[in-house]
Amino acid sequence: MKTIFHNANERGHANHGWLNSYHSFSFAGFHDPNKIHFGALRVLNDDTVSGGMGFGTHPHDNMEIISIPLSGDLEHKDSMGNTAIIKKGEVQIMSAGTGIYHSEKNKNHGEAVKFLQIWVFPKLKNIEPRYDQQEFSxxxxxxxxxxxxxxxxxxxxxxxxxxxxxxxxxxxxxxxxxxxxxxxxxxxxxxxxxxxxxxxxxxxxxxxxxxxxxxxxxxxxxxxxxxxxxxxxxxxxx
Missing domain, CATH: 2.60.120.10 (Jelly Rolls)
Structure with missing residues (x-):
């Protein structure tokens, strides 16, 4: 058995005002050669987005992107024509495949939205992009x-x-x-x-x-x- 412990206080941290993000693995301005990925798990970001703010339209390809809201409402739009709101109890996944553009923003102006953004390397590359979300009890x-x-x-x-x-x-x-x-x-x-x-x-x-x-x-x-x-x-x- 092999184990690796990651202390919460040793995560990368970036506070952009509208976005307060903690990175379990190397991401953007945070680089730790010992925290590049865990197997196929590449990114685990713990994000808080201020009211009405969000990520503008940006591209992804050949990555499985999972969003798990912890509180608040997260609005999603993408180049496949999907527009959706996800909240706690729901899980969203986007297979970027050959390429996709999407945006994410806080649907509400009066409260923050908190969610996990997770990237996983895909099993098959260059598949047709797909989107799904599901509510769980x-x-x-x-x-x-x-x-x-x-x-x-x-x-x-x-x-x-x-x-x-x-x-x-x-x-x-x-x-x-x-x-x-x-x-x-x-x-x-x-x-x-x-x-x-x-x-x-x-x-x-x-x-x-x-x-x-x-x-x-x-x-x-x-x-x-x-x-x-x-x-x-x-x-x-x-």
């Missing part, structure tokens, strides 16, 4: 892990991704002890604590800490307090 992740992203060809109930990857969210009561089995041989899991405190295989993690675990078949998670956790089950080679 938050009650269905109480003291268990709910699959919210899963491979396109699977029937695992998540929003489809062009990669052998699964994302799961769990809301754990203090004292909950739960095992998570890696979905695919050769995958690792990157655990990101959204709220609260947990232990994974004895390693203590607090709010926004992360632990990457590979070369194992399962991990054991214990909630030291009420906690909200995102697990990203990712190919380590691709």
């Amino acid at each position: 938050i009650e269905e992740r109480k003291n268990k892990f709910q699959t919210v992203v899963s491979p396109l060809e699977s029937n695992d109930g998540g929003v489809g991704i062009n990669q052998d990857a699964w994302f799961s969210l769990g809301n754990l009561d203090a004292g909950t002890d739960i095992s998570y089995a890696i979905k695919r041989q050769g995958n690792g899991v990157y655990a990101f604590v959204l709220e609260g405190e947990i232990e994974i295989n004895g390693q203590k993690l607090g709010r926004r800490d992360a632990l990457g675990v590979s070369e194992t078949e399962a991990i054991q998670i214990k909630a030291s307090s009420d906690a909200e956790v995102l697990l990203m089950d990712i190919p380590m080679s691709f």
Whole structure:
């Protein structure tokens, strides 16, 4: 088993006024040679966007881009003609493929929107761009892990991704002890604590800490307090 611990306080940070962003991996002006990616997981940005502000239209290609709102309303527009609002409980994915333009902004002027922006290297390159979003019942992740992203060809109930990857969210009561089995041989899991405190295989993690675990078949998670956790089950080679 291999593990890598990423302390929340050691993430990259950029505050642009309208955007306050924390980077778990090298991104924009933040470069750490030890934090380029975890397997196929390339970007994990923890973003807060001020009321009415956002990212102007910009391009992407050959990347799987996942947005997970934590609070507020995020408005999306893209060159495929999609216009959508996503909020907590929903997950959005965009397969950039051969190329796409999109914009993201805070739909509301009176409050910030907080969301995770995640990039995953694709399984197949130069596919036709695609967009999807799905709403999930938050009650269905109480003291268990709910699959919210899963491979396109699977029937695992998540929003489809062009990669052998699964994302799961769990809301754990203090004292909950739960095992998570890696979905695919050769995958690792990157655990990101959204709220609260947990232990994974004895390693203590607090709010926004992360632990990457590979070369194992399962991990054991214990909630030291009420906690909200995102697990990203990712190919380590691709």
